Amino acid sequence: MSYGALLRGVYTRRTVLATVIGVASSFAYNAVAFGLPVIISSFLAQSMLTTILASLVLNLGFAFVSGLIAVRIVPRFGARVFWIIAVAPLVGLTALLSIRWEPSGYDVDAEDFDAVTPARVLAGQDAETVQ
Numbered sequence: 001m002s003y004g005a006l007l008r009g010v011y012t013r014r015t016v017l018a019t020v021i022g023v024a025s026s027f028a029y030n031a032v033a034f035g036l037p038v039i040i041s042s043f044l045a046q047s048m049l050t051t052i053l054a055s056l057v058l059n060l061g062f063a064f065v066s067g068l069i070a071v072r073i074v075p076r077f078g079a080r081v082f083w084i085i086a087v088a089p090l091v092g093l094t095a096l097l098s099i100r101w102e103p104s105g106y107d108v109d110a111e112d113f114d115a116v117t118p119a120r121v122l123a124g125q126d127a128e129t130v131q
Contacts, residue, residue, distance in 0.1 A: 033059065036058060
């Protein structure tokens with residue numbers, strides 16, 4: 001039996017679905033595996049050892065806990081309930097991001113937001129010269 005049988009007949013849809021899921025999963029894992037250390041080291045200004053250890057602990061902690069939750073929820077309630085539970089926080093975060101997203105790159109809640117706008121900053125004016 002050759003691998004070509006996976007692309008014929010009833011197996012075509014299953015093969016395409018498994019391939020898409022596999023590719024999407026690798027993107028998600030790589031985003032966490034390589035993005036998290038960059039975030040920890042740059043935003044939190046930590047050493048390389050702290051960055052690696054924190055990334056390892058966070059990856060193992062979330063992956064292990066998520067795996068245990070999935071093993072308990074899926075057989076009991078089904079995959080649909082698991083995905084609803086998994087996606088619900090993402091929907092909330094996306095809604096929050098759409099409300100709070102600041103494309104200006106400046107905190108709109110700051111007291112001097114009216115005085116310091118991106119156009120004024122680019123023009124070389126600051127809050128003191130504007131007022």
